Structures are given as C-alpha cells and as structure tokens.
Amino acid sequence: MTDAAVKQTVVVGVGAVGCRLAAAIRGKPAGHRYLFVDTDSHSLGAHPEEETLLIGAAVCGGRGTGKRPELARRAAVEAEDEIKQALGPASVVVVAAAFGGGTGVGAGPMIARFARELGAEAIVGAVDPFVFESSVRAEYACEALLRAGDQAEAVVRIPCTLLPDNGGDGPGVRFREAFAAAEEHAAEAAVALVQIVSNPGMLRVDFGDLRRVLCEPGGAVIGVGRADGAERVENAIRHACNSSFLDSHRLHAAANIALHVAGGDTLSLKEVEEGARAIRAISGADYLLSVDVRPELSDEVIATVLLSGVSADSEEARPPAELEGPPPPGAFVYEGVNIDVPTFLRRSRGPHARLGGRSSAHRFAR
Amino acid sequence: MRQSSQLAPAQRILPFSTQAARSSETPKLRLQRAGPPETVAALDIGSSKITCVIAQAEDDLLKVCSLAIEPSRGVERGEVKDLDQVADAARAAVIRAQSEARMPCDRFFVGVAGKDSQGRNSRGSVMVAKENHVITDKHVRQALNAARNISLPSDRQIIDSVPQSFAVDNSAGIRNPTGMTGSRLDAEVYLATESVNCIRNIISCLKAVGCRHEGLLFEPFASAEAVLTEDEKDLGAVQIDIGEGTMDIAVYYAGGPRFTRVLPVGGGHIARDVAVGLGITLDAARELVHARGAAYESILDPHEAKQEFDVPAAEGGEACACSAGKLCFIIESRVGEMLEIARKEIRRAGLNGHGTRVVLTGGTALLKGIAKKAQQVFGTHARIGRPKIYTDHPELCDNPAYATAVGLLVYGVKMRRVVEKEQRHPVVSVAASSYKWLREFFF
Numbered sequence: 001m002t003d004a005a006v007k008q009t010v011v012v013g014v015g016a017v018g019c020r021l022a023a024a025i026r027g028k029p030a031g032h033r034y035l036f037v038d039t040d041s042h043s044l045g046a047h048p049e050e051e052t053l054l055i056g057a058a059v060c061g062g063r064g065t066g067k068r069p070e071l072a073r074r075a076a077v078e079a080e081d082e083i084k085q086a087l088g089p090a091s092v093v094v095v096a097a098a099f100g101g102g103t104g105v106g107a108g109p110m111i112a113r114f115a116r117e118l119g120a121e122a123i124v125g126a127v128d129p130f131v132f133e134s135s136v137r138a139e140y141a142c143e144a145l146l147r148a149g150d151q152a153e154a155v156v157r158i159p160c161t162l163l164p165d166n167g168g169d170g171p172g173v174r175f176r177e178a179f180a181a182a183e184e185h186a187a188e189a190a191v192a193l194v195q196i197v198s199n200p201g202m203l204r205v206d207f208g209d210l211r212r213v214l215c216e217p218g219g220a221v222i223g224v225g226r227a228d229g230a231e232r233v234e235n236a237i238r239h240a241c242n243s244s245f246l247d248s249h250r251l252h253a254a255a256n257i258a259l260h261v262a263g264g265d266t267l268s269l270k271e272v273e274e275g276a277r278a279i280r281a282i283s284g285a286d287y288l289l290s291v292d293v294r295p296e297l298s299d300e301v302i303a304t305v306l307l308s309g310v311s312a313d314s315e316e317a318r319p320p321a322e323l324e325g326p327p328p329p330g331a332f333v334y335e336g337v338n339i340d341v342p343t344f345l346r347r348s349r350g351p352h353a354r355l356g357g358r359s360s361a362h363r364f365a366r
Numbered sequence: 367m368r369q370s371s372q373l374a375p376a377q378r379i380l381p382f383s384t385q386a387a388r389s390s391e392t393p394k395l396r397l398q399r400a401g402p403p404e405t406v407a408a409l410d411i412g413s414s415k416i417t418c419v420i421a422q423a424e425d426d427l428l429k430v431c432s433l434a435i436e437p438s439r440g441v442e443r444g445e446v447k448d449l450d451q452v453a454d455a456a457r458a459a460v461i462r463a464q465s466e467a468r469m470p471c472d473r474f475f476v477g478v479a480g481k482d483s484q485g486r487n488s489r490g491s492v493m494v495a496k497e498n499h500v501i502t503d504k505h506v507r508q509a510l511n512a513a514r515n516i517s518l519p520s521d522r523q524i525i526d527s528v529p530q531s532f533a534v535d536n537s538a539g540i541r542n543p544t545g546m547t548g549s550r551l552d553a554e555v556y557l558a559t560e561s562v563n564c565i566r567n568i569i570s571c572l573k574a575v576g577c578r579h580e581g582l583l584f585e586p587f588a589s590a591e592a593v594l595t596e597d598e599k600d601l602g603a604v605q606i607d608i609g610e611g612t613m614d615i616a617v618y619y620a621g622g623p624r625f626t627r628v629l630p631v632g633g634g635h636i637a638r639d640v641a642v643g644l645g646i647t648l649d650a651a652r653e654l655v656h657a658r659g660a661a662y663e664s665i666l667d668p669h670e671a672k673q674e675f676d677v678p679a680a681e682g683g684e685a686c687a688c689s690a691g692k693l694c695f696i697i698e699s700r701v702g703e704m705l706e707i708a709r710k711e712i713r714r715a716g717l718n719g720h721g722t723r724v725v726l727t728g729g730t731a732l733l734k735g736i737a738k739k740a741q742q743v744f745g746t747h748a749r750i751g752r753p754k755i756y757t758d759h760p761e762l763c764d765n766p767a768y769a770t771a772v773g774l775l776v777y778g779v780k781m782r783r784v785v786e787k788e789q790r791h792p793v794v795s796v797a798a799s800s801y802k803w804l805r806e807f808f809f
Contacts, residue, residue, distance in 0.1 A: 332443075332481075332630045334707060339631055342639035343699040 009198040010035055010090040010120075012111055015072075015103030016043040016064070017127055018096045021158075023047055024187040025096075029194045035086055037111065039075050039103050040064040053086050055079035055107065065102030069144065072106025076114075083114050090115070093122045094194050095152070100129025105144040112152035124152040125193050127186055153211055156220050156306065158189045189222045192304040196260050196290070209288055210258060220256075220308035228299045233261060233275035236303035257287040258306040264297040275303065405431075406782070407463070408774035409456065409474040410585075411568065413441045413611025413634060414729065416455045417771040418463040419762075420471050421755075423779050430757035430775075432466035434459040443630035444612040445480040446567040453574035460575055472577040475778030476568060477770050478525050479585035479614050482561040485626035487530070488513045491552045499547045501534065506544055507788070509553035522559045526584035530554040530622035541621060556623045558584040581781050586616035586626045588773030591780070593727045593751025593766070594618060602722045604744070605751065606708050607769060608730035610634045615708050617717050625715045629707065633730035636700050643696045644688055650678050655733070660694045661701040662735030662742070701736060705743040727751035729767035 009032040013022025019036045026034050036052045038044050041062040044052040054062065056075020065071040076083065087093060093115035097104030104127070112122040126148060129141055148155045197210065225239025237259065259279055261272060272291055279287050327338040337346065403424035410417040418434045436459040440451030464471055490513025492505055514527050532540040534548035543551055565582060572579055589607045590599070599618040607614040610633045617625040636659070641651035654677055660666055671691035678685055724740045724747070731737075731750050740748035752764040753772035762768050 334629075339703070339707075340635070340638075342635075342642050342696070343703045344639060344643060344696050 008090050009033070009092040009094060009194065010087055010115075011094045011096060011194055012037055012087070012115075014038070014095055014097040014108045014111060015101055016040065017098030017101065018104050018108065019043060019047060020183075021096045021098075021125075021127060021187060021190055023050070024183065025191045025194065026050075028191045029198065032194065032198065033088075033090070037083070037086075037107065038064075039072060039107070051086070053079070053082060055083065065106065067102040069102050069106035072103040073110055074106075075103075076107040076110035080114060083111055084118055087111075087115055087118055087120070090118070090120045092197050093120045094125055094190075094197060095122065096125045096158075096190055097127065098129070099126040099141040099144045099148075099157075105141070109144065109148040109151040112148060116151070116153065121197070122152045123193070123197055124148045124155045125158050125190050126155055127158045130182075154220065156193055156222050158186050158193070158222060185224075188224045189304075192224045192260070192302065193222055195262065195292070196258075196304060196306075220258075220306045223305045223307075225303045225305075227301055227303075231274070232299075232301040233263070233267075233271040233303065234278045236261070236301045237275050237278050237305065240303045240305040256308045258290070259287055260290045260292065260304040260306075261301065262292040262294055262297060262304075263301040264299060265293060265295050266299065267291070267293055267301065271301075279305075405469060405471055406775055406779050407471045407474045407580075408771055408778060409460070409476045409572075409579075410768075410771040410774060411441060411446070411452065411456060411476065411571070412438055412609050412770070413444060413632065414438055414609070415767075416441075416452075416459045417768060418456075418459040418474075419768075419771050419775060420463050420467040420469070421775050423775075427756055428775060428779065430755060430759055430762060431469070432463045433757075433759045433762050434462035434466065436462075438610075442611055443481050443632075444609070444628065445482075445564055446571060449567065449570055449574065453571045456571055457575045460577060473580040474572070474577060475581050475583055475774045475781070476572065476579045477585040477588055477774050478560055478565065478568060478582050479612060479628045480560060480564045481612065481628055481630040482564060483525075483584070483626070483628040484522075484559050485623070486516075486557050486559070487624075488516050488527075488555045488557050489552060490515065490555065491550060494547075494549055494551055499549055501543045501546050501548060501551055503544055503787075505551050506532070506553070509551045510555060513553045513555035514557060516557065518559060521562050523562050523565060524557050525560045525565065525582050526558040526587055528556050528587060528623050530556055530624070531620065539620070554622075556626070558587070558626060560584075581778060583774055583777050583781070584626070585770050585773075586614040586628070587623065588777045589614065589727055589751070589769045590616055590618060590623070590773065591777040592753035592755075592769045592773035593725055596621075598723055598725065604708070604712060604724045606705070606724065606726050606740070607728040608632050608704065608726065609728045609770075610730075613704055613708065614728075615711060617712055617715070619717070625712065625717050627708075627711050627715075629711070631704055631707070633728070635704075636697055636730065636733075639696050639700050640693065644677055644686055644693075646677050646686070654688075654693065655697065658690055658693060659697050660690065660734040661697050662738040663691065663694050663698055665735040665738060666690055666694055697733065698739065701730075701733065701739055702743060705740050709743055722746060724748040725751040727753075727766040727769040731766040 011022050011025070011032055012035045013019035014037045016038060019038055022034050022036060034050060036044055036047050036050050037055060039054070039056040039060040039062075041054055043064070044054055056072065056078060058078060059071055059075045065075070093112065095108050095112050095115075097108030099105055099108070108124055108126070112124050115122040126141070126145060145155060145157070223240040225236040225241070227233075227235035227239060257279060259275070261267075261275055263271070276289055327333050327340070332339040403422040405420065406423050406428070407418070407420045414437070416436045416438050419430055420432045421428050421430045436455045438452070439455050440446065440448030446452050490509050490511065492509040492512060494501055494505055509532070510527070510529060514524060518524070531538065531554050532543040533552040533554070534540055534543050534546050535550055537548075540546070568582065569579065586605065586607060590605050594603055594605055600621050602619040603617070605616045605618065611630065612632050613629045615625070615627045615629070616623055637648055637651045637655055640646070640655055641648045644651070646654070663671070671694070672689055674687040674689045676685045677688050724744050726736055726740055726748060727750065737748045737750055750766055751769055752766055753769045754764070755762065755772050755775075757763055762772070
C-alpha cells in the first residue's frame with residue numbers, strides 16, 4: 001500500500017483513559033496524528049510531548065468532570081472552535097474514549113460530530129467499563145453508545161475485560177497483571193481499528209462497506225487475534241473469535257461480520273481462502289473480507305473480526321419460543337412493547353444487551 | 367342490616383357518593399350520631415385473593431369482626447373471566463366471614479377497578495338564586511350532580527365521583543362553600559367510569575353468592591382512604607396500589623384526586639418472570655419472591671447476593687441454583703419497569719410536579735426494597751402505605767395487601783353517611799332520575 005492510499009488520520013484520545021489508550025498505540029500504526037483532549041490538566045500533563053488540548057476551563061476549571069458526562073459535553077461545545085482547529089484537514093478521525101466515565105462519555109461523541117462537520121469520517125472507539133464497576137457506569141456507557149451512534153459514522157466497542165483469555169480470572173492472578181493484559185488487549189484492538197479505517201488494504205474495502213457493518217444500532221464489537229506457523233490465518237481468526245468478548249456474544253448470531261487479515265509478504269492466497277472458509281463455518285451471515293500485506297509482519301498474521309447486530313438474536317437473549325411472535329389477544333401492550341414478556345428478557349434484547357459483559361442482562365446470563 | 371335496609375334500592379346501586387361528606391364533613395372517619403354499633407362489610411375481589419371483611423363501626427372506631435381470605439379463581443387483571451369460579455370463591459369467603467363474625471350480613475361494599483376503568487375531570491354549575499345568595503348544602507349537591515351529569519358512551523357508567531374543589535363566582539379553590547355568599551357555584555369533580563359489562567359481571571357474581579352490594583366503590587379511591595394521610599392528599603401524593611393483576615395509580619393533590627389509571631400489570635408478572643427466568647413452577651416462584659425477593663439490588667448484602675441456594679425445578683427438570691442477586695435482578699427489572707410506566711402515565715397527564723411523595727401499597731408493596739426503587743424511579747420520597755385499623759386479626763393490621771379491603775370499609779362508611787344525608791334532604795335532579803333508570807336496568 002502506498003503512502004498516498006493511506007488516509008490522513010487523526011487519533012483523538014478523549015478523557016484520561018482515552019489519552020492513555022492513544023498513548024499506548026502511538027506510533028504503532030505509523031503516519032497518523034495524535035491529539036489528546038481532556039478537561040483535566042493533570043491528566044494531560046502526563047503526556048508532555050504530545051499535542052494536547054485542554055477543554056472546559058470555564059466549566060471544569062482544569063479539573064476532571066467527576067463522572068458527569070453533561071459537564072464534559074458542555075466543555076466540548078464551549079471548545080468547539082479549538083477542537084475543530086486542532087483536528088485540521090483530517091479525512092478520518094478515530095475518537096478513543098472510555099464509555100464509563102465523564103469526559104469520554106460526554107465529549108467523545110461531540111468531538112466525533114465536530115469531525116463530521118469538518119467533512120471527515122468519524123469513528124468512535126468506545127472502551128467499555130470493567131465488569132466490576134458500578135451499574136451506573138454501564139448506564140452511562142449505554143447512553144453514550146446510543147448518542148455516539150447518532151454523532152459518529154460508526155461506533156466500535158473496544159472490550160476491556162479481565163477474563164481468562166486475557167489473564168484476568170483465577171485466584172492467583174494479580175490485579176496489576178490482569179489490568180495490564182486488559183489494557184494491552186484494548187490497545188491491540190484500537191491499533192487494529194485505526195489500521196482498518198485508515199488503510200483499506202489490498203483487497204480493498206471502502207469506507208461505505210465498512211460503515212454498513214459498523215453502523216448497526218449499539219455499535220460493533222472488535223476482536224483481534226494473532227498467530228504464526230502452520231494454519232496461522234485460521235488460528236488468528238479463531239483467537240479473534242474466541243476472545244472472551246466475542247465468544248460471549250455467540251459469533252454465529254451476528255448479523256454482520258467484517259474480517260480483516262493482515263500478514264507479511266509470505267501470506268498466500270490459499271491461507272486467505274482457508275480463513276474465509278473458517279468464518280463461513282462459524283457464521284452464515286454476510287461477511288466483508290479485506291486483506292492487507294505489511295512486510296513488517298513477516299511470519300505473523302493478525303486477524304481482526306468486527307461483529308455487529310449480535311444482541312438481538314444472541315442465543316442468551318433469545319426468549320423462550322412461546323414468548324416470541326405477535327402479542328396474544330389480551331396482552332398488555334404499552335408503547336408498542338408486549339409488557340407480558342418478562343422484562344429481563346426484553347431488556348437483554350435491547351440496547352443494554354449491547355453492552356455485553358457489563359450490562360445487567362449479561363450479568364444475569366452469566 | 368338495619369342501616370342497609372333503610373337505603374332506597376337506587377341509592378344502594380349507585381355510589382354517586384361521598385362528595386358531600388368530603389366537602390361538608392371532617393375528612394376523618396367519624397360517625398355522626400351515637401347509637402348502637404352498625405355493621406359494615408366489604409368484599410374485595412382481587413386477582414390473587416378474595417377478601418371479605420365484616421366490621422363494626424362505632425363512634426370514631428372501626429373494629430374488624432371477621433376476616434376471610436380465599437384464593438381467587440376466575441379473575442384476571444381485575445376483571446371477572448369465569449363467573450362460576452369467582453362466585454364459588456366469593457361464597458366461601460362470605461360464609462366464612464359471616465360465621466366468624468356470628469352475624470348475618472348480605473350487603474357489601476364491593477371494589478371495582480378493571481383495566482377499562484377511566485377517570486376524568488368534570489365541572490358542574492348552579493346559580494344561587496336566593497335573595498341573600500347564601501350557598502346551602504342543597505346548592506352544593508346540585509352543583510355536584512350537574513358535574514356528574516355528563517354524556518357517556520352507552521357501554522360506560524360512572525362508578526364513583528369525588529369533588530376536587532368549588533368556585534364561588536370568581537373565587538376558586540374553595541373546599542367547603544356551604545354558608546358562603548355568591549351568585550354562582552361551580553363544582554370540580556373527578557369521575558371514575560367503568561365498562562357496563564364489568565359492573566354487570568360483578569353484580570352477577572354477587573347475585574350468585576346470594577348477597578347484594580351496598581355500593582360499588584372505585585378501588586384507587588378506597589385504597590387512598592386507607593393509606594393516604596390528609597397531609598399527603600393536600601400536598602400531593604402518588605398512590606400506587608400494585609396488586610396481583612393490576613396496578614392502580616392515583617394522584618392526589620389539593621385534597622382531591624387529580625388522576626387515576628388502572629393498568630393490567632402487577633405482582634403476577636413478577637412471579638411469572640421469576641418462573642420463566644429460573645425454570646421453576648409458578649407456585650415455587652411466588653414462594654421464592656415472597657421469601658427472598660427484593661426489588662432493589664443495593665439493599666442486598668454483597669456476600670449474600672452471591673450465595674446460591676437451590677430452588678425446586680418444574681416437572682421433570684433439575685433443581686437449579688439461584689442467588690439472591692440473580693433473583694433480585696429479575697424482580698428489579700420488572701418492578702422498575704412498572705414504576706417507570708406509572709411515572710410516564712403521570713407525566714402524560716401533566717401532573718409531574720404534583721406528587722411530592724410516592725405511597726406504595728397492595729400485596730406487591732411487601733417486596734423488600736420496593737420503596738427505595740420507587741424513590742429512585744420517581745426521584746422523590748417513597749413509603750409503604752399500611753392501612754391503620756383496629757383489629758384482632760394480626761394479618762390485617764398494617765398489611766398493605768389489605769389496603770383495598772380496609773379502604774372499602776372506611777370509604778363505605780363515609781358513603782353510607784352521605785346517602786343517609788341525601789335521604790334526609792333529597793335533591794330532585796337529573797342524577798336522581800338516572801338512579802331510577804339504573805335501578806330498573808339492574809333489578
């Protein structure tokens with residue numbers, strides 16, 4: 001891929017976690033600009049060498065929002081001109097923000113909107129809160145996902161789980177290690193996301209195709225797998241699909257799948273075919289395949305799987321057969337919803353379910 | 367009964383009632399004359415249970431003599447679906463209550479609240495034509511009757527009416543206009559209407575049981591009599607009576623009801639959700655909700671919430687393990703939704719700011735943490751409404767499940783006073799002629 005084909009991309013870290021994530025991936029996908037936005041001057045001070053933008057000095061006084069998204073939203077609106085100026089003439093803006101706090105939830109979607117107003121394609125990479133955080137965080141995340149879906153071209157949820165696959169479970173696992181593993185996992189997903197949206201790859205997938213996959217209500221979920229050696233493409237796809245988050249969502253229930261395979265010069269056509277066959281074996285849904293050759297990967301293959309539309313038909317959320325279909329005569333239908341169907345089942349099919357592991361519905365399913 | 371037999375049949379049928387009592391008498395239950403205790407009986411036909419209560423009313427005291435509870439059959443969402451089954455259960459309850467009270471009693475105040483119940487505000491006016499322009503009780507009753515004289519579809523009927531306030535000439539917000547001077551009196555009345563078929567079904571059941579109704583009372587009003595304080599009615603309160611099959615919402619403000627709604631969702635839905643969620647029988651689910659249920663996760667001890675216990679499975683299944691947290695999640699989802707629906711209904715009626723307090727009553731109000739959940743949903747104070755009554759029956763005392771039954775007694779006595787008063791000073795009006803029409807219609 002030539003440099004000209006790589007779109008001018010700005011990665012914007014919003015809030016403390018978003019900035020940390022942006023710092024973690026800085027330089028990995030080369031050739032992009034990085035912008036760090038926060039209401040907290042101390043948080044921005046941790047990135048002295050980066051291009052930073054303090055917003056909401058009047059609203060927050062250089063401090064954090066205290067988990068109040070509304071403050072961050074106001075801060076972003078106040079700083080609209082500065083943000084637009086800082087974004088510059090980018091063609092793709094990737095907003096990395098944690099969707100469980102204040103600044104990311106409030107300012108993240110607004111920055112995506114400003115980017116779109118400038119004519120850029122805006123994608124929000126939303127880092128989910130941890131499972132053990134309060135349900136209020138999950139509510140924030142749910143609300144922010146819906147809002148971000150309105151403001152951005154697409155929303156991709158970046159899992160941040162402490163589950164066995166990324167070393168988070170078990171009695172002997174230390175929190176620091178699990179946390180680092182989760183952070184690495186999130187950074188890897190963010191890198192893959194930036195790569196995909198900024199570099200369409202050899203088997204070209206344009207942004208319109210990608211948007212079709214990503215713009216499902218509730219956003220898409222990303223999983224990344226790496227492998228080398230024999231059957232490396234298949235194994236990488238399997239790792240991506242078996243990352244705890246995607247597994248819990250039952251890949252086979254997804255409505256849309258996008259598969260991105262990146263390998264070195266040695267990547268063969270047969271391997272790509274086998275990878276495509278592996279996806280077909282897992283899911284009958286329509287899938288989008290893009291392939292990228294990056295010489296620096298040499299023997300390694302990175303597979304990125306993006307899923308969307310998973311929650312509505314996920315097996316966990318599926319109500320018993322007798323509860324499906326049109327409401328029976330005499331059922332209490334309120335605002336178009338059959339209230340006689342158990343609430344927890346209905347909600348597990350709603351936007352809450354799209355929060356995956358940290359939604360209340362999902363907690364129940366577990 | 368002595369008191370009942372004194373009432374003309376028309377007045378027994380139609381509780382076009384209580385307004386004069388509310389307007390001209392003290393709000394608390396108070397019998398106006400000394401004399402031998404009088405008997406008052408109430409029959410609450412609910413979706414989960416049929417409650418029959420017989421009480422003696424004497425001076426300021428209402429003492430329950432007997433209480434009989436029968437599991438309800440043939441009632442769904444507050445409406446009679448199988449006349450024979452309902453009649454059998456009601457008969458059993460009535461016979462038991464009568465034998466326990468050791469007194470015959472064949473006239474009951476019966477509660478009505480089906481999903482077709484509707485409420486509306488109405489206004490009636492009367493000109494005060496006397497030379498001195500002094501408003502008398504007769505003018506008040508005429509104005510109230512005029513407010514009740516509305517045109518309704520042929521399948522609907524007024525079951526209850528409560529005055530909200532009066533206006534004398536241009537001076538509004540008057541509670542008791544009697545004795546004031548003015549040339550025009552307006553009465554604001556809240557009317558509750560129900561489908562004629564629903565009322566006929568209840569009357570048919572009573573006939574099958576072998577008793578009659580002294581009055582049909584709108585259940586949200588009855589519950590409010592039992593659990594709401596006068597302060598709450600004045601300052602504004604949202605009463606939510608969550609029974610097995612229905613949720614009755616009543617908003618009181620400035621002393622009178624402003625909004626009522628009966629929705630076909632209730633405690634039965636909670637048990638069904640638990641049965642579906644855990645794969646257990648409905649009876650087991652009911653017991654589980656009763657024994658371990660909670661409607662607000664934060665009140666659970668974090669350690670206890672995770673501890674699992676076995677619940678008996680449905681036929682052929684394996685016993686499943688459940689934790690208090692999981693059970694609470696199912697219940698909280700449903701209760702939260704029900705309260706959210708109630709909040710939306712109140713907001714739609716434009717009464718968002720009128721409920722300074724939420725009062726929960728009905729059997730579902732026994733759920734642990736439900737007041738805290740209501741507090742969260744409504745963002746205001748919430749409490750459990752427990753009926754206060756003098757009784758030897760410990761299960762009746764302070765138990766929100768019997769708020770309607772107790773309310774029917776209290777409200778019934780008030781209504782009886784009004785009817786007695788109207789008998790002493792009859793008002794010939796359009797409403798009176800409709801009494802006659804209804805008497806012919808039903809008997």
